Amino acid sequence: MSQLVRIICLSCVLTATTVRSAENVIVIMADDLGYADVGCFGCKDIPTPNIDRLAAEGVRFTSAYVTGNMCGPSRAGFLTGRHQSTFGYYQNVSQPFDPAQGLPRMDTIASLLQKQGYVTGGVGKWHMGTTNEQHPNAMGFDDWFGFLGGGLMYYPLDHPSYNGRFNPLKKPANHRDLQHTMPVIHNMEPVQWDQYLTRELTDAGVAFVERNQEQPFFLFMSYNAPHLDLEAPQETIAKFPVESVTKVPGVKPNARSIYGAMVYELDAGIGRLLAKVDELGLTGNTVVWFLSDHGGMKRTSDNRPLRGSKGNSYEGGLRVPMIVKWPGKSPAGVVLESPVTSLDIGATSLAMAGGNPVSSGLHGTDIRAYLSGQTDQAPHEVLYWHTGSYKNPEGAIREGDFKLLYQKGKPELYNLNKDIGETTDLAASQPERVRAMLSRWKEWTKNAQPELWEKSHGEYQYADYEWLKGSQHYRDKSK
Numbered sequence: 001m002s003q004l005v006r007i008i009c010l011s012c013v014l015t016a017t018t019v020r021s022a023e024n025v026i027v028i029m030a031d032d033l034g035y036a037d038v039g040c041f042g043c044k045d046i047p048t049p050n051i052d053r054l055a056a057e058g059v060r061f062t063s064a065y066v067t068g069n070m071c072g073p074s075r076a077g078f079l080t081g082r083h084q085s086t087f088g089y090y091q092n093v094s095q096p097f098d099p100a101q102g103l104p105r106m107d108t109i110a111s112l113l114q115k116q117g118y119v120t121g122g123v124g125k126w127h128m129g130t131t132n133e134q135h136p137n138a139m140g141f142d143d144w145f146g147f148l149g150g151g152l153m154y155y156p157l158d159h160p161s162y163n164g165r166f167n168p169l170k171k172p173a174n175h176r177d178l179q180h181t182m183p184v185i186h187n188m189e190p191v192q193w194d195q196y197l198t199r200e201l202t203d204a205g206v207a208f209v210e211r212n213q214e215q216p217f218f219l220f221m222s223y224n225a226p227h228l229d230l231e232a233p234q235e236t237i238a239k240f241p242v243e244s245v246t247k248v249p250g251v252k253p254n255a256r257s258i259y260g261a262m263v264y265e266l267d268a269g270i271g272r273l274l275a276k277v278d279e280l281g282l283t284g285n286t287v288v289w290f291l292s293d294h295g296g297m298k299r300t301s302d303n304r305p306l307r308g309s310k311g312n313s314y315e316g317g318l319r320v321p322m323i324v325k326w327p328g329k330s331p332a333g334v335v336l337e338s339p340v341t342s343l344d345i346g347a348t349s350l351a352m353a354g355g356n357p358v359s360s361g362l363h364g365t366d367i368r369a370y371l372s373g374q375t376d377q378a379p380h381e382v383l384y385w386h387t388g389s390y391k392n393p394e395g396a397i398r399e400g401d402f403k404l405l406y407q408k409g410k411p412e413l414y415n416l417n418k419d420i421g422e423t424t425d426l427a428a429s430q431p432e433r434v435r436a437m438l439s440r441w442k443e444w445t446k447n448a449q450p451e452l453w454e455k456s457h458g459e460y461q462y463a464d465y466e467w468l469k470g471s472q473h474y475r476d477k478s479k
Contacts, residue, residue, distance in 0.1 A: 022117070022216040023326075024286040025349045026277075028270055029078070029220070031071065031125060031151075031227040032310055033292035033321065034301025037263055041321045043302070045246040046260045050271030051323065054290055057332050058325030059371055063339040065398075066294050069310060069317035069387055071150055071227075072127055074293045074342070079108045079128065079139075079220075081346030081362035085386035088449040093127060094175045096149050096182065097460040097473070100453040102129015103139065109346040111140025112360055113218045116353040121208040122146065124201045124222035130182075130463065137187055141220075145186045145204035149179035151224050154197040154231035157181055161231075169472055172459050178473070180229070185467045196233050198225045198262070202269035206276045213280045218349070221273065225266045226300065232261035239264065248302045259300040284327045287352065289345050291322040307422040313387045313396045313405055314422050330371045338378035339398060340367060384444045390451050397441040404437040411438050 067077030072092035136144035240260040242253035308314030343364030347357035351366040388394030401417035462475035
């Protein structure tokens with residue numbers, strides 16, 4: 001072997017070793033999961049041993065927040081690492097085939113990690129639009145297995161339990177039926193599937209890890225569970241008899257039973273995914289995050305002791321269960337109480353990969369020093385939310401223990417340290433604090449941009465995307 005060949009071979013080995021030393025990143029996001037619906041956050045009626053194990057081996061955050069109280073805005077914030085109001089994303093996609101609705105072409109956490117040499121994968125719910133420019137493959141994901149709507153029925157549409165409700169679908173269809181009946185796709189190809197959806201998505205996540213175990217990877221496990229509709233395998237529902245479920249105000253026992261089964265299946269899927277990481281010897285080199293995309297729904301979830309739920313800006317709409325396991329770096333079983341945000345996941349992951357969150361335009365904070373115990377300083381002096389519209393701004397600001405909400409032109413002030421349930425409005429008794437916090441929030445909202453889209457005029461019931469062929473949503477517009 002010549003000296004030149006030896007040098008080239010040695011260079012290849014060093015390069016491969018250097019690349020493989022980067023931490024893999026897995027982000028597991030639940031949909032509509034209640035704050036108190038995980039064992040390590042106080043749940044009594046739904047066993048979640050795999051999520052609990054993640055917390056026992058990692059760090060659990062008690063004051064973790066997302067950037068929006070609805071699926072679309074919250075996920076747009078997470079995926080881009082930026083406050084969604086700064087690019088005009090204020091509402092859920094309501095007409096999935098309206099090309100005006102959804103995420104504009106821009107960098108995502110996935111595309112930024114691609115630039116750092118990562119292979120990037122996503123599984124499950126997208127909800128960011130359906131055009132070719134909005135497809136996950138065009139937004140930084142090398143590999144995508146899932147669905148592009150805001151949800152999906154948990155069984156194929158010809159499942160006997162549906163009694164023909166969705167196949168054929170009555171037209172014009174409402175937005176929920178449009179969202180929840182689109183095909184499962186792998187990149188640009190439709191996929192046939194026949195099992196409970198949460199299990200199908202887990203299979204796809206496991207397969208992605210197996211395929212990419214030799215290189216640094218980013219995997220976004222975007223489960224739609226336990227989002228409505230309430231569906232689970234009968235044998236799993238049987239584990240949650242209505243007389244045994246927790247009595248949650250406003251939640252019917254039967255709904256809680258099925259919801260419990262859905263969370264149980266979600267946890268089981270997470271267990272299977274993490275077991276595969278263990279089996280492949282990747283555990284010590286893989287950072288795993290877990291969170292919900294916002295608070296749980298009134299009809300199904302337990303957000304106590306928080307006030308509110310999905311769709312509003314009280315703690316029950318914005319504060320979520322969040323966990324991270326960073327093997328060898330973050331201490332095991334630690335509970336961190338300072339506020340953090342879903343935006344910090346992208347910033348921290350990019351920093352771990354060797355990128356620069358600030359120069360990349362991310363709004364989160366690199367919290368590695370906080371995670372590892374190198375500092376106990378709170379990562380954020382203040383947190384902001386813009387949960388209204390551009391024309392009618394509403395939202396919240398948190399400074400230390402105090403949180404101010406601004407809704408319908410009226411401020412509300414709460415001391416979260418003394419009143420986590422936001423039961424006592426202090427606005428009238430602390431006018432100076434209200435004025436200062438409201439002024440700071442209004443100054444921050446000057447960065448907001450006009451809505452990316454207004455409500456659709458007309459019906460968008462069909463599209464001619466190749467991946468829709470074979471589904472009842474496909475129509476060749478050229479004919």
